Amino acid sequence: MLNGNAPVSGATLERVQTAASELGYRRNALASGLRRRASRLIGVVVPDVANPFYTEVVRGIEDQLRGAGYLLVLCNSDGKIEKQTEYLRLLADQQLDGVILAPATPDLDKLEDAVASGLTVVLIDRRVASTVYDTVTVKNRDDARILTAGLLAASRRIAHIGGPHRTSTAQDRFAGFLDAHTSAGVDPDPRLIFETDYSEQGGYEAMKSLLELEQPPAGVFVGNNVMTLGVLRALSETEMAAAPKIVSFDPLPWWASSVHPVTTGSQPSYRLGRTAADLLLLRLADPSREYADVNIGNEE
Amino acid sequence: MLNGNAPVSGATLERVQTAASELGYRRNALASGLRRRASRLIGVVVPDVANPFYTEVVRGIEDQLRGAGYLLVLCNSDGKIEKQTEYLRLLADQQLDGVILAPATPDLDKLEDAVASGLTVVLIDRRVASTVYDTVTVKNRDDARILTAGLLAASRRIAHIGGPHRTSTAQDRFAGFLDAHTSAGVDPDPRLIFETDYSEQGGYEAMKSLLELEQPPAGVFVGNNVMTLGVLRALSETEMAAAPKIVSFDPLPWWASSVHPVTTGSQPSYRLGRTAADLLLLRLADPSREYADVNIGNEE
DNA sequence: TCAACCTATGAAATCGTTTTCACTTCACGA
DNA sequence: TCGTGAAGTGAAAACGATTTCATAGGTTGA
Known part of the structure; x- marks a missing residue:
């Protein structure tokens, strides 16, 4: 009801909302997410945040996600396929809405699992042998x-x-x-x-x-x-x-x-992150959208 | 039932578990969290992950949290009290189990709000004028x-x-x-x-x-x-x-x-992160525990 | 043999939202 | 005036797990 979807009249809606804010009501995101089947959480899996390149990428993703009201769940895969797989599983369990992933290997199998479990995936930095993912890379x-x-x-x-x-x-x-x-x-x-x-x-x-x-x-x-x-x-x-x-x-x-x-060369890592976040948000809004393969240059 | 708390016999439990894994059953963390009032998510709020110092801290936190089965939600406050406050509110809404925070200001009010809303907080790097928080700083x-x-x-x-x-x-x-x-x-x-x-x-x-x-x-x-x-x-x-x-x-x-x-000097940032994560896990396990104020040196 | 007790089991309530649905009320046109 | 439709309302179901509760079954000791 409090998400504006109910067919209540203007006056009633307003009364409810002022009452809610006066009482300091805060929506329980877990309950909301359970019902709506969405968590407002986006995962980011990179080899290592301590690497300045990925740090900038993460920073770009976070800035973009914040505007859309999403929070970012950060995971370091250390470039190991096992850690990556385990994290993707955990993220799927948490009902994350989507994941931005710098794949440890071009190995498709593990990714397919993730997607099968309902995760929307956007790939960054490294390409895999498949055209069914949004991908953002640099030149x-x-x-x-x-x-x-x-x-x-x-x-x-x-x-x-x-x-x-x-x-x-x-x-x-x-x-x-x-x-x-x-x-x-x-x-x-x-x-x-x-x-x-x-x-x-x-x-x-x-x-x-x-x-x-x-x-x-x-x-x-x-x-x-x-x-x-x-x-x-x-x-x-x-x-x-x-x-x-x-x-x-x-x-x-x-x-x-x-x-x-x-x-x-100048690695446009921050922009890589923002672009990836954009693509993910676009796909969440319209899952049937055509897959994008963006190659970020150093222009601008 | 699948968390082992139910009084079922050994044989039955085992049968259920094998069946569950055969069917590829995955627990819905949202539903579980709603009922248990815990999300297995820990927030980290730092001024800027792009700063190598905080990057290392975050890395340390993540490594430690992973072992305990928690995921890390990353937030950049840019050192701004408004962003910090907004994020703390969001994190509380998401029913995060705890937050590791590098406070933007030694201002206590905003923190008190966060704690009032049920967040367990551990402070890092910067101290505030209060002794009711676990705190980890460097020398x-x-x-x-x-x-x-x-x-x-x-x-x-x-x-x-x-x-x-x-x-x-x-x-x-x-x-x-x-x-x-x-x-x-x-x-x-x-x-x-x-x-x-x-x-x-x-x-x-x-x-x-x-x-x-x-x-x-x-x-x-x-x-x-x-x-x-x-x-x-x-x-x-x-x-x-x-x-x-x-x-x-x-x-x-x-x-x-x-x-x-x-x-x-050698800033033990990675260790700072691990220690903060440790303290948070300890407090979650025992909320009545005495508050710790750890000062990390460069020894070892 | 029967009461007392313990254990295993399935059903039901609960967490806090969102969504659906049946229902009432009101206005309008016939 | 009555029927039709629109619009607003409150109740109830659903999301998927956990916890509680009542019941059935079995064991033990008197």
Whole structure:
């Protein structure tokens, strides 16, 4: 009755509402949700909020959700499929209205389960092999190509430290890396290509290996910010006449002022979050809507 | 019945449970919560998740809550009392079991409302003028004293760029700053003392003012990490023979490798989060428990 | 054998909303 | 004046779990 759907007259409605506010009445969201089959809660599952990239994404989601009266339930999957699955299950149990998910793997099965249990899902950052989800990603391939081209302008020996090849982001960024080489007519040296797990330690070890080569690369393309932290650590441990130039995805605010300056594209993470929240709200309003696949650039 | 509280025999219970899992039965948390008057949801209200300090705190809370089967509802107050109040109200409406709050102001009234509406509250980071809350803070005064003493060992002209004096953290850190001066027998120069709002812009402007002095300070104590970003920006815009030494609260992982190195105490933010979550779980288990006021040091 | 007691079991009430439904009242046109 | 329709009202059902309650069944000791 208090949600305005009852066919009561204007005067009565008003009397009820003033009485309600005078008595300090507060609607019990649990009871309301049980009846309406909706909880006004949106889940967000990311690998790690401590990563500034995802932090900004979460921040963008929250700002957008707040306007629509939703609250945000935060979950860290640590990039592990088991944690992700467990969380999705928990979120479905809590009757969440929707979930914004940065999938740990492009594995579809687990996602299908989630959707089967009634969760509305929007994917961010990483793509999966399916077109039945709203998806928001950034221009990985283009940006990687541009960053790599910058390095190739100075030297032909460019290394690549990338994330796990099963993730679409790592694939796309590597593709951009190769694109730039093709354009420049350079054959990438396979000894300079490293695949790690997007971790600080992975970046550190890869960079160590590179520095131990007889002829270290003149430039290094690093696939994300966390690995770059490891790369910088490796660099700071090594004395060198000329350190390789570093370019990286996912900027951290301070990289310009680092001893070893890092060049990055501008990752529009905050906007990624807002866009994902928008898409989710749109789908909740109209479930039969066509699926959107938004690719966020750096323009604007 | 499915929560084990019913007086059913072992055999029957087991049969029901296997049947339930075979049918893929999932408990509806809304219905369960309505009846039990508990939602298995814990709210976290912080000024800004995009601040690495709070990010780590949130991460710690989440890790701890997950083990206990709770989910985390994240809210950014932007340090504004209105947003904080609105969120607390929303969280109470959602029948959250408890809230971990970094209070925007030491203002008690708004908090009392929240508690009156049935929310169990644990305070973090900032203290309020009341002893009826579990509180977890860090050793602000001691750390500030130690950091300042380090600067005073090199020079007697040390500046202070602090947060708003109404926050307990800013008060404590300033007190530590003064402690160090007293110990060293130095009178702080009031022209070197700045109070801002814990913002990047505030830090930037304060540092600009300092650099325009005839005799800039030899060292600067900065009250938090965000202001330090502004301080570094100001430094990078200015050519100097000898830049002032910077010490700051709340480390960012890269400050050691910055062009202008920043010295910090180690802010045990992750542990702060875990401890707060622990306290909240303890209080939920035993509401008549004595209130705890934990001060986390850097030991271990 | 029977009373007394304990345990297992199914039915029913409850949590606080929202929604449906049957019903009354009133106005209007025939 | 009566019938039709619209509009407002209050009661009751539903959401899905938990808790209480009464009852049935079984066991034990006198």
